[in-house]
Amino acid sequence: MSPLDRTAIGLLLLPVPAVLAILVGTDALAAGPAAIGALSALGGIALGVARLRGRLAEARQIESLNEAELHEEFVRQSRLAESYEMILDAIPEPLLVLRRDRRVLHANRAIVDLLGHDPIDADLTAAIRHPEVIAATAAVLAGQVEARTIEFQRGGAIEQSLVARLVGLPKGRTDGPAAVLVLHDLTLIRKAMEMRADFVANVSHELRTPLTAIVGMIETLRGPAKKDAEARERFLAMMEEQGSRMTRLVGDLLSLSQIQANEHTRPTDSVRIQDILPTVARMLEPHAEKKKVAFAIEADSDLPAVLGDADQLQQAFQNLMHNAVKYGRDGSVIRVVARREGGDGIAVSVIDQGEGIPEQHLPRLTERFYRVDKARSRSLGGTGLGLAIVKHIVTRHQGRLAIESEIGVGSTFTVSLPVKREGIARD
Numbered sequence: 001m002s003p004l005d006r007t008a009i010g011l012l013l014l015p016v017p018a019v020l021a022i023l024v025g026t027d028a029l030a031a032g033p034a035a036i037g038a039l040s041a042l043g044g045i046a047l048g049v050a051r052l053r054g055r056l057a058e059a060r061q062i063e064s065l066n067e068a069e070l071h072e073e074f075v076r077q078s079r080l081a082e083s084y085e086m087i088l089d090a091i092p093e094p095l096l097v098l099r100r101d102r103r104v105l106h107a108n109r110a111i112v113d114l115l116g117h118d119p120i121d122a123d124l125t126a127a128i129r130h131p132e133v134i135a136a137t138a139a140v141l142a143g144q145v146e147a148r149t150i151e152f153q154r155g156g157a158i159e160q161s162l163v164a165r166l167v168g169l170p171k172g173r174t175d176g177p178a179a180v181l182v183l184h185d186l187t188l189i190r191k192a193m194e195m196r197a198d199f200v201a202n203v204s205h206e207l208r209t210p211l212t213a214i215v216g217m218i219e220t221l222r223g224p225a226k227k228d229a230e231a232r233e234r235f236l237a238m239m240e241e242q243g244s245r246m247t248r249l250v251g252d253l254l255s256l257s258q259i260q261a262n263e264h265t266r267p268t269d270s271v272r273i274q275d276i277l278p279t280v281a282r283m284l285e286p287h288a289e290k291k292k293v294a295f296a297i298e299a300d301s302d303l304p305a306v307l308g309d310a311d312q313l314q315q316a317f318q319n320l321m322h323n324a325v326k327y328g329r330d331g332s333v334i335r336v337v338a339r340r341e342g343g344d345g346i347a348v349s350v351i352d353q354g355e356g357i358p359e360q361h362l363p364r365l366t367e368r369f370y371r372v373d374k375a376r377s378r379s380l381g382g383t384g385l386g387l388a389i390v391k392h393i394v395t396r397h398q399g400r401l402a403i404e405s406e407i408g409v410g411s412t413f414t415v416s417l418p419v420k421r422e423g424i425a426r427d
């Protein structure tokens with residue numbers, strides 16, 4: 001190694017100002033062209049070194065700055081990811097975030113609950129296998145469409161009607177989020193729509209039957225029976241009966257809709273059931289007399305009052321006691337027993353001695369228009385809405401309706417109601 005090289009390396013190790021000071025302070029300038037050449041070479045090296053040192057220092061500075069920033073950025077990103085996860089979990093709709101290769105990047109709590117497992121990192125088919133959803137996902141992931149909505153059924157213990165809404169995300173990292181799939185459960189809405197359609201069909205049918213009969217009788221009275229006084233009387237009586245039937249039906253429908261309209265407001269009156277029961281028995285006397293049945297009311301006079309709506313409770317017991325008359329055995333006794341139940345409730349049982357109700361019908365009796373024997377119910381003037389009304393009234397009172405029946409022995413309808421507690425609002 002030449003002394004010049006050694007100098008150059010020595011200079012390399014010195015800071016730039018020191019190199020310049022040495023160069024300026026030497027008498028190399030006076031040493032002739034060789035010395036000048038060496039000096040210029042040294043100067044060039046020194047300047048290069050200075051630039052390099054500058055860059056290195058800058059890099060070190062940036063590097064150290066980046067470290068601090070990186071740490072901050074890392075903390076910020078983790079917090080952000082945590083918040084995103086929390087937000088996604090708080091969304092009540094089942095939701096999946098998909099990667100471009102269709103694998104699940106994130107599954108929120110609702111979809112994990114729905115599926116019963118966490119499909120994270122698995123292919124979409126681990127969560128949803130429906131071919132239309134898979135095809136729609138492929139189209140969204142390929143960027144062919146921005147969004148797709150697919151309605152599909154999901155089998156299982158209970159079949160669900162679901163809507164999958166897929167939205168593509170702007171292209172980013174290959175393993176980053178590429179699409180979001182949100183499910184909406186339409187099962188209850190579909191069921192409610194079906195029930196409404198059934199209800200409208202039932203009401204129309206119930207009204208059409210008496211209307212058709214009335215129109216038919218009017219035609220007969222105008223035509224073949226025009227001059228038949230006896231037939232006229234008979235037909236008019238039948239028309240009156242059909243008219244009353246429609247009036248009863250419309251009355252029950254109105255009651256039902258009124259009860260349902262305020263089902264969520266709690267009644268506030270103090271009602272003594274032991275006063276209501278004899279009133280209802282008196283109102284039903286004409287019907288009871290026809291069937292030669294008698295009411296036996298057994299109610300403790302010190303029965304506590306219930307928090308209720310007196311008119312609605314009267315209607316509920318009227319429906320139950322009227323049914324006992326309609327479906328009870330001729331000449332039998334209908335017992336109505338009111339007693340305390342538990343610490344803070346009373347139970348009222350209407351016990352008849354009818355034919356009883358086959359067990360398979362019991363869970364459906366409170367459905368609107370459900371009858372065990374349609375023809376029999378109609379011939380007895382029933383609308384098929386009595387027990388539905390009872391059930392809604394009892395629900396509004398935060399009570400329970402229990403039905404027990406034994407074929408050949410009779411049926412017992414028990415209404416349990418909470419007692420009014422002084423000064424304490426029931427929740």
Ligand code: ADP
Binds near residue numbers: 352356378388
């Ligand atoms: P309906 O107007 O037909 O009496 P409800 O809603 O009151 O309508 O009752 C529904 C059905 O439940 C009746 O059609 C009848 O089949 C059955 N049912 C109700 N109460 C009794 C009872 N006490 N004994 C036997 N069957 C009853």
